[in-house]
Amino acid sequence: MLLLWLWLLLLTCFGTTMVVVAASVTEEGENNKFPRVYTILVPSYDDASSIASQVDLLDMQQQQQQQHDSNNYYTQLSFLVQSPVELEDPVLIPYQLTYDEKQTLELFANDNNNNNTTFLRQQQQSYSTISGFPCYKNLQGSIDWMNRMTRLSIPNILEITLVDIGDSYLKTVNSNDGHDIWALQISTTTSVVNKKGTMLVMSGLHARELTPPELVSRWAEELIRGYNTNADFTSVLDSTDIHIILQANPDARNLVETSSLNRMRRKNLRRTACSNSLSSGVDLNRNFPFLWGDDSGSSSNPCSQTYRGSGPGSEPEVQAVVRYAESIFPRSQRVVGDDVVINHEYNDTTTTGMFIDVHSYGEFMVYPWGYRKDVPSGNDKALRGLLNKLQYINGYDPAGPNNNFPGPASGASDDWAYGKLGTPSLTLELGTSFRNTCRYFESSILERNKRALTYAAQTSRTPYRLPLGPDVTVVETTSTNTNNGVQVTVEASDAARAYDTQYTTTRQSVELVKVYTEYPENDTNDGGQVM
Numbered sequence: 001m002l003l004l005w006l007w008l009l010l011l012t013c014f015g016t017t018m019v020v021v022a023a024s025v026t027e028e029g030e031n032n033k034f035p036r037v038y039t040i041l042v043p044s045y046d047d048a049s050s051i052a053s054q055v056d057l058l059d060m061q062q063q064q065q066q067q068h069d070s071n072n073y074y075t076q077l078s079f080l081v082q083s084p085v086e087l088e089d090p091v092l093i094p095y096q097l098t099y100d101e102k103q104t105l106e107l108f109a110n111d112n113n114n115n116n117t118t119f120l121r122q123q124q125q126s127y128s129t130i131s132g133f134p135c136y137k138n139l140q141g142s143i144d145w146m147n148r149m150t151r152l153s154i155p156n157i158l159e160i161t162l163v164d165i166g167d168s169y170l171k172t173v174n175s176n177d178g179h180d181i182w183a184l185q186i187s188t189t190t191s192v193v194n195k196k197g198t199m200l201v202m203s204g205l206h207a208r209e210l211t212p213p214e215l216v217s218r219w220a221e222e223l224i225r226g227y228n229t230n231a232d233f234t235s236v237l238d239s240t241d242i243h244i245i246l247q248a249n250p251d252a253r254n255l256v257e258t259s260s261l262n263r264m265r266r267k268n269l270r271r272t273a274c275s276n277s278l279s280s281g282v283d284l285n286r287n288f289p290f291l292w293g294d295d296s297g298s299s300s301n302p303c304s305q306t307y308r309g310s311g312p313g314s315e316p317e318v319q320a321v322v323r324y325a326e327s328i329f330p331r332s333q334r335v336v337g338d339d340v341v342i343n344h345e346y347n348d349t350t351t352t353g354m355f356i357d358v359h360s361y362g363e364f365m366v367y368p369w370g371y372r373k374d375v376p377s378g379n380d381k382a383l384r385g386l387l388n389k390l391q392y393i394n395g396y397d398p399a400g401p402n403n404n405f406p407g408p409a410s411g412a413s414d415d416w417a418y419g420k421l422g423t424p425s426l427t428l429e430l431g432t433s434f435r436n437t438c439r440y441f442e443s444s445i446l447e448r449n450k451r452a453l454t455y456a457a458q459t460s461r462t463p464y465r466l467p468l469g470p471d472v473t474v475v476e477t478t479s480t481n482t483n484n485g486v487q488v489t490v491e492a493s494d495a496a497r498a499y500d501t502q503y504t505t506t507r508q509s510v511e512l513v514k515v516y517t518e519y520p521e522n523d524t525n526d527g528g529q530v531m
Contacts, residue, residue, distance in 0.1 A: 166320025
């Protein structure tokens with residue numbers, strides 16, 4: 001048994017010295033994986049509700065009265081602890097916090113093969129939400145969520161940080177008004193691969209679209225909480241740095257949540273020449289500094305919903321995204337000159353990264369180029385190959401040049417990211433409404449699009465190459481009687497996990513499959529071992 005004393009605090013109040021001892025933590029058993037359930041026994045003479053309110057960081061599970069002997073009654077408080085870091089915070093209660101292996105195993109058993117959704121549901125209930133949409137965190141709930149995620153860092157293993165990347169329009173006008181724009185960074189502190197991928201996922205660019213930030217936050221939390229317990233999520237974070245810009249248009253999002261007149265606001269809150277205040281502002285997804293200003297894909301009318309602004313990248317929100325993205329994607333893979341980029345094919349072995357801008361609605365995925373319906377990019381084959389795999393997962397149609405083109409959009413984020421950063425980019429349009437019901441979101445949007453984001457992350461190290469090759473569809477292990485050995489059976493296919501099995505890249509022959517105990521040869525710091 002390991003007894004860890006967390007905190008000893010000496011308080012002096014009005015000349016009287018008072019000693020307050022924080023809860024000691026008793027850990028039993030050899031399983032140190034998290035999340036875990038801990039309990040506290042509070043005697044009947046103390047106020048259990050008051051104790052529960054003091055432990056504000058931990059998730060309350062249940063409150064149950066128990067009789068330990070004929071004279072003494074206790075209230076057992078159960079808490080869900082998501083990370084060892086949560087136990088390091090001052091928990092000023094004078095009772096022992098004890099690991100409850102039985103309750104922990106029961107929770108994991110209930111979530112078997114379901115990626116810890118019970119834990120995520122319980123977490124969701126602790127954030128403020130949008131009126132009428134209890135499944136969607138509001139702006140403040142999103143900020144609280146990001147701050148809480150940073151507390152799930154695992155020292156020297158998993159680093160989760162929150163970075164202020166810029167100010168909203170209102171804050172640039174008045175520092176006491178408006179909002180900061182935040183990026184959540186998720187990364188393992190030591191890389192097991194020579195070249196990690198970079199993935200940037202953005203949401204909230206259009207304020208009225210309630211669904212995207214919720215999807216992105218739940219996916220990111222699933223990655224974080226699944227690290228070291230789920231093989232897919234662990235491999236993603238071991239080989240990819242994840243960056244999340246959850247609320248890219250916070251001024252307008254706050255207005256959408258609090259003003260019924262502005263519930264359908266799309267643009268930011270810049271005061272423009274438009275006489276109708278409900279139609280003022282700039283469409284941030286027409287303001288990115290690449291092929292900006294094309295009348296066929298944006299508008300110069302300040303009252304238009306697609307008003308592009310006074311110039312390329314004129315809006316503080318866009319400037320914040322551009323600066324941040326340029327700081328995290330490799331400079332070496334970029335090409336200078338908009339006219340040069342149009343037909344340029346980025347190298348499929350050296351280019352890295354993935355950029356996804358999540359919107360709603362339409363149930364389709366837009367890929368470059370989006371400013372013209374008949375102008376394919378230099379990496380059109382690879383992008384279509386990627387979306388063919390994603391369509392198998394989420395069922396959403398690809399929408400690009402000469403392929404279900406949705407209509408021109410100049411100065412859009414996806415064209416900018418591909419053109420200026422070299423990374424594959426797409427716009428993911430969720431669902432059937434700007435504000436799908438919670439039931440529809442959780443039954444028809446959430447799970448399949450989380451899986452799509454995970455697949456995109458898995459390809460981010462060589463994104464123009466990996467989606468064009470085969471996917472492993474079956475991995476089975478069987479014990480053998482020879483030297484306590486293990487027989488590994490692997491099946492791989494180009495077509496089995498592709499939506500269009502007749503697309504060029506799904507009709508290749510798989511000649512060889514190698515299985516490694518760790519990571520592939522030439523892709524590790526110390527070398528994987530082939531089986």
